[in-house]
Amino acid sequence: MTRVAVAQLGLHVGRPDDNRAAARAAVAEAVAAGARLVVLPELVNSGYVFAGAAEARTLAEPADGPTVSEWVRLARAHDLIIVGGFCELLDGRLHNSQAMVDAGGLRAVYRKAHLWDAEQDVFVPGDGPAPVVDTDFGRIAMMVCYDLEFPEWVRSVGLAGADLLAVSTNWPASPVPAGERPVLLAHAQVAAASNRMYVAVADRCSAERGVGWVCGSSIMGPRGYPLAGPVLEDRPAVLVADCDTGAARDKAVGPRNHVHRDRRPDLYPDAGARIPAT
Known part of the structure; x- marks a missing residue:
């Protein structure tokens, strides 16, 4: 049993x-x-609501x-594992990235594959798979914010044996019907249930240039x-x-079903690649 923490930070x-002091x-x-694994939000070093790519570049590292x-x-x-998001400068390009570190140093860097809205004007999307890293806790997968909304992407780390998915996010607030919770929380719950793994989401707070947050x-x-x-x-x-981790490795759903073995990829081998005609 490992104690996991998610940190909701006021970023600017x-x-x-x-921002580093808050983290x-x-x-x-x-x-x-007593936590041994700490997940931090997206873009901890820089904040999120940039005036444009030029401003982001001055904050990237x-x-x-x-x-x-x-x-x-x-x-x-x-003696911790820390996973958190940062504005990365790599070979002259900006990435919305996420790092995993432990007592041995830097373990992995993931570059967000699915860019949301104005992020497309600032960042270059990542072109590699979401990592699943063997750690003292177990197998930890990494994703950033909007990535969580793509079931195929989440399934890929589930099938790779992730025990926990660490999600660094800045979820922007939007209107929610009375009596409901933000649908972004449902993405996290479904990701966990459909893959029988833990999902640790670190969101942010503190309105930034007129943008509020789910604080989820x-x-x-x-x-x-x-x-x-x-x-x-x-x-x-x-x-x-x-x-x-033992609970995350039990993929059975009752005595006769299993979230991975019950899949029918023979019926949908290319489902992730199809784009409906418009």
Whole structure:
């Protein structure tokens, strides 16, 4: 059993020192709560609502820059795994990226494959698979925000044996009908239930240039129900839940069904590649 934390941070575009300080404080709070894995939001170093690509470029940094390097120091000091998002500069191009670090250093960098709205004017989409990394906790997969809305992408890490999917996100708020919760939470719950794995979502708070946020930080269990959160309040928060990799490796749904073995890829071998005619 491993204690997992998700940190909901108040981030601000153009204030990297303040943003790193917020992440540092959240990691300290998670450590005090006994967490061994900490998930941080999307674009921690830079904030999200850029005036354009030029502004993002002034805030971007390489994977060995100050933000990820600080996460490595924190991971070594506390024997942690940290997963968080950052604005990355790589070979002159900007990526909406996510790093995983542990006491041994940088383990993986994932570059967001599915870009949302104005992100397409700023970032180059990643062209590699979502990583599934063997760690002391178990097998951790990595995704950023809008990636979670593509079932084929999520299924790919489920089939690769992920025990937990770490999602760094900045979910923008949108109108929600009375009595309902944001549908983005349903994506996290369905991802967990349909793959029988944990899904740890670190969202953000603090309105930025007129954009508000879902503030949906949460940890979903392998049956799709929340173990912690969602916060759904515009405030910083650190949530923790105890996660058992054994539960994530049991893919049975009752005595006769299994979320992976029951698939019928013979009927839909190319379903992920088809685009309906318009």
